[in-house]
Amino acid sequence: MKAIILKDFGGPSQLVVNEIAQPEVTTGNVLIEIQASGVCHHDLLHRQGRLPKARSGVVLGHEASGIIREIGTGVTQRKPGDRVVIYQRRFCGQCPSCISGRHDLCKALGSPSVDTEGSYAEFISVPAVATVLLPENVSYQQAALASCPIATSLRAVHLSQLKAGETVLINGASGGLGIHQIQLAKATGARVIAVTRNASKAGFLSQWGADEVIISPDSSYSATVWKLTDKQGVNVAIDNTGVSLPETLYAMAQGGRVVVLGNINPRDVSISPGLLIGRRLTVQGSGSATLEEVSQALALISYGIIKPVIHNIINFNDVSAAHQLMETSDISGRIILQGWR
Ligand SMILES: [Zn+2]
Numbered sequence: 333m334k335a336i337i338l339k340d341f342g343g344p345s346q347l348v349v350n351e352i353a354q355p356e357v358t359t360g361n362v363l364i365e366i367q368a369s370g371v372c373h374h375d376l377l378h379r380q381g382r383l384p385k386a387r388s389g390v391v392l393g394h395e396a397s398g399i400i401r402e403i404g405t406g407v408t409q410r411k412p413g414d415r416v417v418i419y420q421r422r423f424c425g426q427c428p429s430c431i432s433g434r435h436d437l438c439k440a441l442g443s444p445s446v447d448t449e450g451s452y453a454e455f456i457s458v459p460a461v462a463t464v465l466l467p468e469n470v471s472y473q474q475a476a477l478a479s480c481p482i483a484t485s486l487r488a489v490h491l492s493q494l495k496a497g498e499t500v501l502i503n504g505a506s507g508g509l510g511i512h513q514i515q516l517a518k519a520t521g522a523r524v525i526a527v528t529r530n531a532s533k534a535g536f537l538s539q540w541g542a543d544e545v546i547i548s549p550d551s552s553y554s555a556t557v558w559k560l561t562d563k564q565g566v567n568v569a570i571d572n573t574g575v576s577l578p579e580t581l582y583a584m585a586q587g588g589r590v591v592v593l594g595n596i597n598p599r600d601v602s603i604s605p606g607l608l609i610g611r612r613l614t615v616q617g618s619g620s621a622t623l624e625e626v627s628q629a630l631a632l633i634s635y636g637i638i639k640p641v642i643h644n645i646i647n648f649n650d651v652s653a654a655h656q657l658m659e660t661s662d663i664s665g666r667i668i669l670q671g672w673r
């Protein structure tokens with residue numbers, strides 16, 4: 333089968349199309365023919381060698397949908413022809429985290445932050461329990477966004493305990509995470525202040541529900557937030573960029589809740605303990621969704637409450653160009669890989 337191998341850590345040209353053996357369908361596993369795969373910032377960090385414990389020589393990609401072509405022995409709940417989305421990390425199903433529904437915390441099969449098998453390939457073999465059936469009216473392209481950008485955003489909104497009538501700040505707003513958080517926040521009945529670096533994104537963000545858009549090329553937006561909120565600050569912030577965290581904290585209201593989700597350019601930042609104490613702020617980190625939240629994301633897509641925002645669709649063979657595009661320009665939503673030449 334065709335697959336894209338990360339030859340070595342480095343630039344987009346390290347991603348090369350190769351012919352490799354089709355994965356075996358072991359006990360409990362299903363073989364899936366990939367129909368669509370999203371390109372995540374996580375993939376870029378992996379390719380650049382910036383994720384701890386990540387390896388080269390592997391196939392990247394964890395945002396995949398496809399058709400089950402074969403089932404292994406012992407699989408009773410899936411059959412060939414089933415349309416599925418893949419849970420983004422492997423889990424054991426037996427540890428205390430898995431048993432409590434927190435498959436995202438399972439460490440039994442390696443680091444939860446690193447992909448094990450990749451979806452930049454024609455086929456993938458995964459445990460049947462790591463697949464979720466697609467509602468009939470959800471396309472493969474839409475489904476590819478369900479497990480990572482949409483379910484991850486849903487998890488962040490859940491953690492933030494955002495309520496109707498509250499104001500939420502969302503930065504990195506035009507990316508794959510932000511644009512779906514805007515929709516989720518509006519569905520909750522919140523007022524959304526979106527932050528973007530690029531003035532050309534203002535219309536796009538308003539179109540997807542942002543009540544106010546702050547254009548801030550240098551990530552200094554707290555003063556504008558202060559003006560927009562009558563010097564009250566925002567109740568909730570979802571920080572999708574990471575290095576912006578100090579600025580986000582200055583934008584918070586008394587008792588505000590901050591969820592840190594993205595880390596585009598990983599480095600340490602300084603935080604004032606006095607600010608956390610004075611404003612009684614809660615700051616929490618969030619990551620990939622639970623299996624249940626992937627099902628919820630698919631339901632929200634199926635009912636038309638969340639519309640997956642796709643920047644464009646690129647042939648798998650042009651994966652280097654897809655990575656290049658994500659590195660050099662502001663993307664509006666997700667890039668999807670689909671089809672082979
Ligand atoms: Zn992802």
Ligand SMILES: [Zn+2]
Nearest residue numbers: 424427430438
């Ligand atoms: Zn586990």
